[in-house]
Amino acid sequence: MKKIIAKYRKRDFKLTPQRLAILKYLDGNTSHPTADDIFTNIKKAYPTVSFATVYNTLQALKEKGEILEVTIDYEKRHYDPNTAPHHHIICTECNKISDVFKDYSDSLMLPNEILKEFKTIGNHIDFYGICKECQKERGD
Amino acid sequence: MKKIIAKYRKRDFKLTPQRLAILKYLDGNTSHPTADDIFTNIKKAYPTVSFATVYNTLQALKEKGEILEVTIDYEKRHYDPNTAPHHHIICTECNKISDVFKDYSDSLMLPNEILKEFKTIGNHIDFYGICKECQKERGD
DNA sequence: TATCAAATAAGAATAATTCTAAATTAGATA
DNA sequence: TATCTAATTTAGAATTATTCTTATTTGATA
Structure with a gap:
């Protein structure tokens, strides 16, 4: 503190x-x-x-x-409060959010027709899944 | 119709x-x-x-x-109304949304620690940029 | 310690979306 | 084709996250 x-x-x-x-x-x-x-x-x-x-x-x-x-x-x-670049995954059942620390930036090239129309600023990846607790509850 | x-x-x-x-x-x-x-x-x-x-x-x-x-x-x-898998880019100035037709799915492997905790359902990529009209207006 | 711009509290305002309940209607059936 | 019924529509109220307003309070500097 x-x-x-x-x-x-x-x-x-x-x-x-x-x-x-x-x-x-x-x-x-x-x-x-x-x-x-x-x-x-x-x-x-x-x-x-x-x-x-x-x-x-x-x-x-x-x-x-x-x-x-x-x-x-x-x-x-x-x-x-973690401002390091990272992504998130949310459980679609309970809405729990976890951090995804992986850099995908090299893979996300935009198609040329978009690059012609937009000056790009950034991107954002969200993942969806079902967390372990919710899998148990559903008996998966 | x-x-x-x-x-x-x-x-x-x-x-x-x-x-x-x-x-x-x-x-x-x-x-x-x-x-x-x-x-x-x-x-x-x-x-x-x-x-x-x-x-x-x-x-x-x-x-x-x-x-x-x-x-x-x-x-x-x-x-x-286009339900084919695709992504979007939004102009951060005027909120215009355009379609991004490109398949990035092969690049978006999740790290193992996430795969252990989540059964994955899907993902979602959003792009941010400034469209041509707004670039003009700003004099970029 | 006095000063004052910045921050706080309480509650009203806003805006997208959802809900309610009564009236209407699309489409199946006789 | 007329009837029936469950689904749909409407008008407006309700909900919910977030923002705004205004009077009061306060942190940090001089």
Whole structure:
């Protein structure tokens, strides 16, 4: 946590107690929480925290490149403090999201007719599957 | 249109005038319309059509595998009558969506640690870029 | 310690989508 | 062709994630 404080002090980002709680919750978190997950957790220590604060903080962190917004779940956004390039796989039964650390960038050349029409910026791969727990439940 | 009618008559899908109008609008349409785009268009001929009808019809067509739901735009769903496997690229300025016809499936092997945890179902690649018109506007 | 721009809280607003319930209708059948 | 019924339509309310508003509070600098 001391590292976190030192890091943000310099960066035009006021360290309020609410923000520190959010940063602490996200630090090393691989569960891909939603804004609501974060809100619910922070509320334990700060019962009057508002959604606006959670969303504002996530927005600010996103703009600073400190977290990634994960859009694999079309119902709600998830957040990931791991900003290294990676992909995700989601369980279509329980919506659990896991990280996929593999670089596919060499394989994703666009066809020429697209390259003629678009200046490309990037891409995004999402995988779908059924996780072990859900396979068990379904008796697969 | 005669083909369309013949096709659906057999398939437990009542052909109401509203549904025919939606099918006609979607047939060969490569603009990736949203539910609202479809609603607005159908309204010209059927001023009392409701959103529920549009959404119900899209849902039914999706379940029959007659259209694809396109999720590249996180703000709203788009629909594509082309059900052949393909990908999309979206202009990050104007949100125009184009089709990418290229098969990348051989390149997208998942790492072993994921294969151990998930029975895989499929994947999805989205591309981001800036289209020609928007490049001009920005003076790129 | 005073200052003030930035952040917070509470709740209203927004927008896409889904739901509800009553009225209508496509298409099968007599 | 007329009747019947389950499926469909409609209008509008409800839902849900997210954004916005405004008055109040506060972190960090001078």
